[in-house]
Amino acid sequence: MNEEETFTPAPPPISRPEKNRTPTWTLMGVVVGFMLPICSCAILIAASLGSLSLLGSGSAASGGVGDAVAIVRVEGVISSGSADDFGPGAISGVIIDDLQKAAADPTVKAIVLRVDSPGGTVTGSTQIYEALQEIDKPVVTSMGGVAASGGYQVSLPTDYVFARADSLTGSIGVIMTLFNAEELIDEVGVDVITITSGPNKAIGSMWEEMTPEHRAIFEGLIDESYEMFIQMVSDGRNLPLEDVRVLADGRVYSGRQALAIDLVDELGNMDDAIAKAADLGGIVGEPRIVEYEHIPSLDQILSGAATQLNQSETDKLLGVITEFTTPALEYRYVGPGSQ
Helix, strand or coil: CCCCCCCCCCCCCCCCCCCCCHHHHHHHHHHHHHHHHHHHHHHHHHHHHHHHHHHCCCEEEECCCCCEEEEEEEECCEECCCCCCCCCCEEHHHHHHHHHHHHHCCCEEEEEEEEEECEEEHHHHHHHHHHHHCCCCCEEEEEEEEEECHHHHCCCCCCEEEECCCCEEECCCCECCCCCCHHHHHHHCCCCCCCCCCCCCCCCCCCCCCCHHHHHHHHHHHHHHHHHHHHHHHHHHCCCHHHHHHHCCCCEEEHHHHHHCCCCCEECCHHHHHHHHHHHCCCCCCCEEEEECCCCCHHHHHHHHHHHHHCCHHHHHHHHHHHHHCCCCEEECCCCCCC
């Protein structure tokens, strides 16, 4: 009988615990979440730089060859600022810089001031008005949907004013908006303590009821600015001052109504204004059109992004409150169509 073979069973398989992948995926999520905004910023900067290289920082010309009509735009709410400022609305320094470029360019024979604005601060509007007084070349105003209050003021030194029949213009006057939250803070139980060096230092504070003295001070400022405004209208439109006083009660006029009372010279659109400017500038044939680009620099882009990232929600809220509660004299129309 053969010797039985010895059988050795195979060892059981070693049980290995399944790897826990959760930490790995979590880490990857954190990395992606961190890198995503950085990549987005990089793409934005690259796109902005690309735009800068494509568009440049000078003027864009189109339409024919030869002598030009420059278009300078006053669009949005007017504010006071420098030529280096960048943001929404019509910044006085930027507009003045455009006007000076057009004045210095020997190929630009005339300027069209395109106004689509409800006005804005007294200072910003008056700065543009004063700059226009220094321009020796013909300037023609073309009013868009709204050219009211400060938006009308800037048309006064120009040589000819076109309005659309449906433009809103006029609104000759001054406005100051003040808020009073005294009852609100009493209701919520907030005690606001203001320490001042004199009785009128906190004038216009939204936390205190306005006194008759404070009201009289503000009314004096408004009256002074109003007298300046109506004198500008009298000078610019060659109208008797007392006649201007009658029509300058703050109301808006349609372009057709404004023509009837000599606040504008003619009804027409942008093409009509360009043709008139070319004629006043002695341009024969179709004029070349020049407009000035306003592209933010890399420093402005990065500065704006940094400001947004560093501002807390509280800071943003306080900024809005400050903007809306700081007293400001405005040549500004605030009615329908002003936004």
